[in-house]
Amino acid sequence: xxxxxxxxxxxxxxxxxxxxxxSAATEIQWWHxxxxxxGELVAEQIETFNASQDxxxxxxxxxxxxxxxxxxxxxxxxxxxxxxxxMVFEVGTATMMGAKGAIKxxxxxxxxxxxxxxxxxxxxxVKGYYTTTDGEMLSLPYxxxxxxxxxxxxxLSEAGLNPDMDLSTWENVGAALxxxxxxxxxxxxxxxxxxxxxxxxxxxxxxxxxxTKDNGFAGTDTELAFNGPLHVKHIGMMGEWAKDGKFIYxxxxxxxxxxxxxxxxAFFTESSAGYAGVKKEAEFDFAIRxxxxxxxxxxAPQNTIIxxxxxxxxxGHEDKEYAGVAEFLNFLSSSEIQAKWHQDTGxxxxxxxxxxxxxxxxxxxxxxGTEIAGVQMTGKAPTxxxxxxxxxxxxxxxxxxxxxxxxxxxxxxxxxEAMDSAVERGNVLLRRFERTSK
Amino acid sequence: xxxxxxxxxxxxxxLLVAPQVLVTLVFFFWPAGQAVWQSMxxxxxxxxxxxxxxxxxxxxxxxxxxxxxSFITTAxxxxxxxxxxxxxxxxxxxxxxxxxxxxxxxxxxLIWPYAVAPAVAGVLWLFMFNPSIGVATYWLKGLGxxxxxxxxxxxxxxxxxxxxxxxxxxxxxxxFLAGLQAIPKSVIEAAAIDGASFARRFWTIVFPLLSPTxxxxxxxxxxxxxxxxxxxxxxITGGGPQQDTNILVYKVFKDGFVGQDLGSSAAQSVILxxxxxxxxxxxxxxxxxxxxx
Numbered sequence: 001x002x003x004x005x006x007x008x009x010x011x012x013x014x015x016x017x018x019x020x021x022x023s024a025a026t027e028i029q030w031w032h033x034x035x036x037x038x039g040e041l042v043a044e045q046i047e048t049f050n051a052s053q054d055x056x057x058x059x060x061x062x063x064x065x066x067x068x069x070x071x072x073x074x075x076x077x078x079x080x081x082x083x084x085x086x087m088v089f090e091v092g093t094a095t096m097m098g099a100k101g102a103i104k105x106x107x108x109x110x111x112x113x114x115x116x117x118x119x120x121x122x123x124x125x126v127k128g129y130y131t132t133t134d135g136e137m138l139s140l141p142y143x144x145x146x147x148x149x150x151x152x153x154x155x156l157s158e159a160g161l162n163p164d165m166d167l168s169t170w171e172n173v174g175a176a177l178x179x180x181x182x183x184x185x186x187x188x189x190x191x192x193x194x195x196x197x198x199x200x201x202x203x204x205x206x207x208x209x210x211x212t213k214d215n216g217f218a219g220t221d222t223e224l225a226f227n228g229p230l231h232v233k234h235i236g237m238m239g240e241w242a243k244d245g246k247f248i249y250x251x252x253x254x255x256x257x258x259x260x261x262x263x264x265x266a267f268f269t270e271s272s273a274g275y276a277g278v279k280k281e282a283e284f285d286f287a288i289r290x291x292x293x294x295x296x297x298x299x300a301p302q303n304t305i306i307x308x309x310x311x312x313x314x315x316g317h318e319d320k321e322y323a324g325v326a327e328f329l330n331f332l333s334s335s336e337i338q339a340k341w342h343q344d345t346g347x348x349x350x351x352x353x354x355x356x357x358x359x360x361x362x363x364x365x366x367x368x369g370t371e372i373a374g375v376q377m378t379g380k381a382p383t384x385x386x387x388x389x390x391x392x393x394x395x396x397x398x399x400x401x402x403x404x405x406x407x408x409x410x411x412x413x414x415x416x417e418a419m420d421s422a423v424e425r426g427n428v429l430l431r432r433f434e435r436t437s438k
Numbered sequence: 439x440x441x442x443x444x445x446x447x448x449x450x451x452x453l454l455v456a457p458q459v460l461v462t463l464v465f466f467f468w469p470a471g472q473a474v475w476q477s478m479x480x481x482x483x484x485x486x487x488x489x490x491x492x493x494x495x496x497x498x499x500x501x502x503x504x505x506x507x508s509f510i511t512t513a514x515x516x517x518x519x520x521x522x523x524x525x526x527x528x529x530x531x532x533x534x535x536x537x538x539x540x541x542x543x544x545x546x547x548l549i550w551p552y553a554v555a556p557a558v559a560g561v562l563w564l565f566m567f568n569p570s571i572g573v574a575t576y577w578l579k580g581l582g583x584x585x586x587x588x589x590x591x592x593x594x595x596x597x598x599x600x601x602x603x604x605x606x607x608x609x610x611x612x613x614f615l616a617g618l619q620a621i622p623k624s625v626i627e628a629a630a631i632d633g634a635s636f637a638r639r640f641w642t643i644v645f646p647l648l649s650p651t652x653x654x655x656x657x658x659x660x661x662x663x664x665x666x667x668x669x670x671x672x673x674i675t676g677g678g679p680q681q682d683t684n685i686l687v688y689k690v691f692k693d694g695f696v697g698q699d700l701g702s703s704a705a706q707s708v709i710l711x712x713x714x715x716x717x718x719x720x721x722x723x724x725x726x727x728x729x730x731x
Contacts, residue, residue: 067696074698078485095483095698102484250570251588252676259570396697399677406679410589425504432498432699435489436482 025057028324029083031076033069033309035062037276038143041344049331056324066309067395070095073314077102082314084325087142089309090129094216094392096312097138098437104313104322105138106329112319113326121333121351125303125377129388130310133217139310140329143347145273146304146373147197149173149292153285155266159183163285169295173267174237177246180266187265188246192254195401196307197269197291199226202234204386205291207299214384216391220434224397224426227419230297236415239408249409252402271307272373275346279367288369290376302386304376308347339363348373392433397426470711476704483698495705504681505689512685515599516663523603524655527610528648532640534611535618545615552608556666560673563601587675591682594675598683601674602667610655617651618644649729657721664714686710 034042039062046060063072066089073086088096096103110117119127119137130139153163159180166172173189180188191197203210208230213222241247248265250256260268261281269291278286293300311332313325331337338354341347343363349355355374358364364371382388391397404422407413413421445451477495481488499505534544551559566574567587575585587593621644629639645652668687671677677684677692687710694703 071695071698074483098482099484099486101486249589252678255570255588262570264570393697393699396693396699399692399696403678403680406589410679412680428502429697432480432702436480436487438487 025054026321026324028056028058028085028321028328030058030060030085030087030311030328031063031069031073031083032060032087033063033066033089034087038345041341045332045337045341048337049328052331053327056327058324058328066092073312077314077316080316082316084314084317084321085328086312086314087309088139088312090307090388091394091398093130093139093310093388094220094390094394094433094437097390098220098392098433102315103138104315105136106140106313107136107138109313109322109326109329113323115323115326115330117326117330121353123348123350123352123355123374123378125382125386126306126348126350128382129306133214139312140332141306141310141350142308142332143273143341143345144306144308144350145271145347146306146377147193147201147269147291148272148369148372148376149289150260150268150270150274150278151287151289152260152263152266152268152282153287154263155180155185155284159185159266163287167267167289168292170234170237170292171295173292174241177241177267181244181246185266186245187248187259189241189267189269190248190250190256190259190265191268192256192270192274193307194249194252194405195398198234198238198405199231199401200389201291201304202231204305204382204388205293205300205302206230206297207302207383207385208297209385210389211391214387215389217384217387220392220430220437222391222430224391224423224430227416227423230294232415232419233297234294235405235408235419239411239415242409243411247409249406271346272348272370273308273346275370276344288372290372301376301379303378303380303382305386305388306348306377343367343370346370346373348377391430392437393429396429400425400429473704473707473711476700477708480701483700491701495701496709498702499705499709504684507681508684508686508689511681511683512664512687515595515602515667515683515685516660518595518599519602519606519663519667520656520659522599523606523659524610524652526603527607527655528614528652530607531611531614531618532644534615548611549608551605552612554605556602556605556669557673559601559605560598560670563597563604563670564674567597587679589679591679594679594683598667598671598674601670602663605670606659606662610659613651613655614648617648621647646730653721653726653729656725657718660717660721661714664710686713 030046032042042060046058050057061083063069069086070088070092073082073088076082082102107117107119119131119135122137122141126141126144127137129144130141131137149167151163151167156163156165156176160183161176161179165176167176177188200210202208203226208228209215209225211222211224211226213219216222238247242249248256248259250259254270254274256265256268257270257274257277259265260270261278263282263284272288275288290301291304311329313322333351335351335353335357338349338351339357339361342349342354342358349358359371401422404413404418408415408418478490478492479488480491480495530548534541534548537544554562566572567585569575569586569588572585578585585593587597625643626639629643634642665687667685668691671683671685671688672691675683677688686706690703690706690710693699693706
């Protein structure tokens with residue numbers, strides 16, 4: 001009995017001590033959408049930051065996938081329980097921007113807390129997605145990737161093609177698909193994220209608008225514009241390939257990845273962040289190539305745009321907490337952290353310094369192809385058509401695009417019909433969003 | 439002669455029904471009222487501003503041909519799920535009712551799938567029928583059939599119906615079995631002595647006597663197909679390919695929790711509320727007349 005009581009007293013004392021020790025540091029809540037390997041890497045970043053100082057403690061919480069995390073953030077804000085930092089995917093950018101009073105732009109945060117902050121340190125093509133037309137940074141780019149072409153070199157050799165052949169244009173890829181299909185290959189080409197790669201990035205890569213008003217950057221009165229000749233030509237060609245069994249549609253997300261990694265598919269258009277998975281699982285010789293473009297279309301190659309997420313600072317917290325948030329954001333942007341993140345995941349380094357550091361460390365020489373995403377994004381200064389997309393209700397618009405593309409792949413609609421219909425349906429949503437964001 | 443219970447204290451009866459009334463108020467009338475209220479507004483996602491729009495959310499929906507088409511998809515889906523889950527359950531119940539040895543084991547196994555959450559059921563079926571790695575897809579390929587529910591709408595519908603119905607079979611089975619066991623043996627034995635075959639005994643005696651159970655299950659299953667199958671759709675097809683499996687309740691979720699369009703989402707909930715109300719009235723007015731209690 002006596003022993004138990006002492007033990008209890010000791011335990012209580014320890015608990016109190018730990019509690020005081022913890023409450024000494026200001027807590028910063030960060031809600032993110034990463035699990036698995038990426039979740040571990042996020043936890044590692046947080047631990048490194050917490051260990052590097054004892055004024056602030058960052059607490060990371062996983063809130064589900066991208067959509068669910070955004071939802072959790074919105075619901076929490078409505079209940080007055082919002083975290084300090086919220087991870088929001090690029091598709092939700094317009095929604096967050098419209099929420100004046102719910103968010104604290106990063107440039108304001110840095111001004112108020114007086115932290116050193118140089119927006120020019122960030123890669124133009126990455127930063128552009130999250131800055132206003134006046135160049136003010138609203139959210140901190142966190143994980144950004146861009147689409148590239150993955151090639152199964154063994155499949156090409158088996159079909160009698162030179163595995164190092166020029167695949168920079170869709171014309172050349174198309175010729176390779178013919179040969180592969182001729183040789184009886186069952187899955188010459190597959191893709192992930194069809195709208196992002198084959199419509200949104202297609203436009204940016206060829207300096208052609210996806211939507212009017214600089215893809216929505218210059219105002220919410222933007223209208224979709226991807227039913228022009230370039231987009232229709234590309235989707236029409238993909239539809240032909242689908243009909244001939246040269247393009248295999250696997251699903252709306254990255255379902256095609258499993259087939260490519262298993263060695264079933266010869267070509268795969270996917271995010272540069274798919275690199276870690278391919279490297280880990282592929283038991284064949286693979287290569288990464290830049291996303292192909294149509295040589296017969298003017299404007300290409302311009303630059304591709306990013307996908308991924310950025311970190312938004314939420315309103316309604318105390319000044320000393322915001323000081324911690326600013327410090328943490330600067331920590332995340334530091335070259336060492338970014339270079340490691342870039343090398344571990346295949347996401348782009350968000351600062352030019354991190355890219356230089358990665359090169360100095362010899363990573364690109366040891367892992368050929370990993371530098372392509374960065375080069376593809378930074379080759380040219382972004383134009384109004386290639387800075388990114390800022391469209392309201394964009395998650396839903398992508399859903400509409402997915403539906404219409406499926407109609408093309410199954411042969412139910414022509415490319416022109418499907419794109420016209422997607423534009424018309426999407427514009428209805430844009431007008432509705434325009435009204436709510438006044 | 440009617441039995442009437444009389445209370446001596448005039449407040450006691452109200453006190454006794456109060457918990458039920460309270461639960462209904464808090465968990466049904468309040469949220470339903472909120473949905474009706476919200477359906478007349480166009481709010482921004484964060485609830486920072488809200489514009490009164492009257493019936494505009496409703497006209498917006500009915501002007502959308504894809505929303506109107508979703509009614510047909512829902513009708514097809516609900517009918518198939520209800521028919522499939524009830525007929526299979528009845529067949530299994532009749533067979534399990536005749537089992538003499540080891541009936542407990544059979545029954546437990548048949549009830550098991552009910553413990554599976556809809557989302558898990560969806561993932562399970564998705565794995566079996568995954569166009570590239572599914573076991574069932576592989577077998578079908580062996581038989582010369584190329585399964586691809588990612589692009590084939592009929593196959594996608596078949597798959598979500600199968601997954602939704604499979605889960606509900608256990609529940610229906612439980613009620614049918616109980617219903618079967620409540621039928622007096624003497625009636626069936628008398629018919630058997632008169633020389634009625636098993637099929638004849640089933641259709642002229644057992645099935646009519648089961649009608650209260652069948653009617654109850656019909657109502658429950660329609661409500662299930664309308665409201666609780668969303669997780670199955672979400673995990674297997676996401677409403678696709680195109681709009682082929684986009685049922686009304688899934689659109690409520692997509693517009694509300696993916697699109698952050700709470701006004702339209704609320705309007706759709708109100709429409710669903712009325713739809714199910716009408717369906718229930720129809721069921722009680724017209725089908726219940728054929729039920730023998």
